[in-house]
Amino acid sequence: MTSLLHSSIPLVHHRHSTSSTSSTCLLPTTRRRTQNFFNSSTFGARKSCDVKKRGFVCNSALDEVATYSPSETDKSKAEFIGSLKLKLLSAVSGLNRGLAASEDDLRTADAAAKELESVAGPVDLLAEIDKLQGRWKLIYSSAFSSRTLGGSRPGPPTGRLLPITLGQVFQRIDVLSKDFDNIVELELGAPWPLPPVELTATLAHKFEILGASSIKITFEKTTVKTTGNLSQLPPLEVPRLPDNLRPPSNTGSGEFEVTYLDSDMRITRGDRGELRVFVIS
Template identity: 80%
Template sequence: MASLLLFFPHPTLPRLSRSFSSSYSSTGYFAGNSQLQSLKWGSSYPQRKRVYPKFAVNQVSVVDQAPSQPVDSSSERIASLKLKLLGVVSGLNRGLAASQDDLKRADEAARELEEAGGPVDLSADLDKLQGRWKLIYSSAFSSRTLGGSRPGPPVGRLLPITLGQVFQRIDVVSRDFDNIVELELGAPWPLPPIEVTATLAHKFELIGTAKIKIIFQKTTVKPTGNLSQLPPLEIPRIPDALRGSSNPGSGEFEVTYIDSDTRVTRGDRGELRVFVIS
């Protein structure tokens, strides 16, 4: 059984010690000058300093003391890399204003976070996807079209379309996966712009541990602003003129990083997207 050694430092006495069993009285024992002396607590000696036990474990002495704080823990590094990624993409208007250098910096910052976070396993915790996520960056928007690398209506070119906020609404119970896009459509002068919210409804399924497949269902367009009293209009499929032949209505992407408030994904055509919970 490991013995317990107590040290009582005193300015006028040499360092003295004695091993003793777990049964002991209020008498403290000292060994000095080859003689044993005992002193009752509360004697006339000056007030002693705090006693710190020293344990002998497997004949190796270990002083019982508070462990030192780690210089840089894993959680602190991840938090720092998250801030770095959000700082890189925050001024790029969701990717619409991104240059080639911006795309490279965003990709490098995302890869650092992905590496620090480690592999994603949604098969063990699918609830992490649950919620309404706000898109703050998409590398696909650097093409200046709503379709990204897939052909779509141009923004601010042939059609007077202004892109507003973009969200993903995910329900892990019903497996609903809705892309929600706020748009402002230009109208002939002197009519004001038309504000609408387009909801592209999908179903999703988990492939493996981190890959998501979405299957298109329908598009619903709901006027907002001054025309919010109008009913929504449902479109079974996006018109071919807008959707393009290369967009079959379904797609896949991999979740490369996720926590309670941030999600990073990479699409089947290499699109990098960054979301925050809203």
């Protein structure tokens, strides 16, 4: 989605030796509108401004200004991208963030994401890092189709052996402090007649940008806070396993690529191929 920024542009004055009328270049515009503007009788000679230099609007001494308007190509692309975003949202809706996804659902979601990624083009995080800022809600993860909270990595199963109900999942990103927190809401089953235990687990990370579109996160700590009826209990920091006791699949860090990013949607692909779709919360 192309964004045109109207920043401060130095005023450039053009004078013609045979005319007392001057012109001032102010803002970007299309060549066609500039040419039409200078074809008017007020300016006579086209040499008062070089209309071949695409991207200027000229203002005369009589304050006649040709205004900027986005090209039809830009409008059409923006509308097309909007329709592809809706197509992706439709493909992942009703899948319980991917926990209920079948093989066909996985293929449909992946195809819709690839179509959006292709049309929008590559992401440049160095130029668009401000768009990462905020609290993002996970609406789909292909990894959850494995029926474990760890996705393609080992993780607690969601089933009868360990009655865990997955709630909302968020990512909280602060581009200034480089904080990257995965926030997971969980419900743990308890023997009858005890009510289930509701809690929120925050997995704190630091992040760094690798290249144009890749992000590396490094794990720091996990904090668990009970909610609901037990919200008065203080948060608990889960002890971290020493590095030599961790399994090879859990090194405390990971990498993923941001393949689509705008002000309200983000698509990432993990280092094990996981497709994740987020919306700003």
